[in-house]
Amino acid sequence: MEVTDIHENRTIIVFFTVAFIAGIQPLLLQVLLGKLPRKYILFGTTLSNLLLYTIYYNINTHEPKVGLKESTLSTSQIIFIMLCYTAFCVTLPNLLYIHTVEHDNVITYNSLLYISPMITLIITYFLLNEKITYKSVIGAILIVIGSVFVASGRSIK
Numbered sequence: 757m758e759v760t761d762i763h764e765n766r767t768i769i770v771f772f773t774v775a776f777i778a779g780i781q782p783l784l785l786q787v788l789l790g791k792l793p794r795k796y797i798l799f800g801t802t803l804s805n806l807l808l809y810t811i812y813y814n815i816n817t818h819e820p821k822v823g824l825k826e827s828t829l830s831t832s833q834i835i836f837i838m839l840c841y842t843a844f845c846v847t848l849p850n851l852l853y854i855h856t857v858e859h860d861n862v863i864t865y866n867s868l869l870y871i872s873p874m875i876t877l878i879i880t881y882f883l884l885n886e887k888i889t890y891k892s893v894i895g896a897i898l899i900v901i902g903s904v905f906v907a908s909g910r911s912i913k
Contacts, residue, residue: 782862867906
């Protein structure tokens with residue numbers, strides 16, 4: 757077995773693990789919302805994410821950085837960036853997610869989350885000057901069409 761095969765197998769396993777967790781997340785959240793106040797769920801989510809990012813940062817600062825530029829940021833700057841990231845990219849979306857799962861259709865909301873590849877495609881093109889392929893544009897458009905299709909669907913009941 758070659759190294760690329762092992763890497764591809766690992767990538768597939770990680771992909772399906774993330775997809776499974778993303779699929780059961782709204783179900784678990786609905787169960788938790790029936791048992792805990794939303795503020796405790798939000799606080800726990802934010803705190804655990806910040807703790808995991810901190811642990812990850814501390815573990816990875818001791819590993820050699822292959823092919824990456826050495827960071828010129830101080831530890832306090834990195835902590836500030838992590839706090840801002842946690843507030844903006846973890847806490848705020850989780851707050852909106854908790855509110856939606858509590859009050860709206862979970863399937864519709866989860867389907868609309870997958871519009872993010874189109875947003876990423878646009879932002880990386882304009883802000884990071886990444887090259888965009890026709891396949892990535894077609895894929896992102898199909899994801900958006902599928903998400904809107906699922907979100908606008910009628911109930912089977």
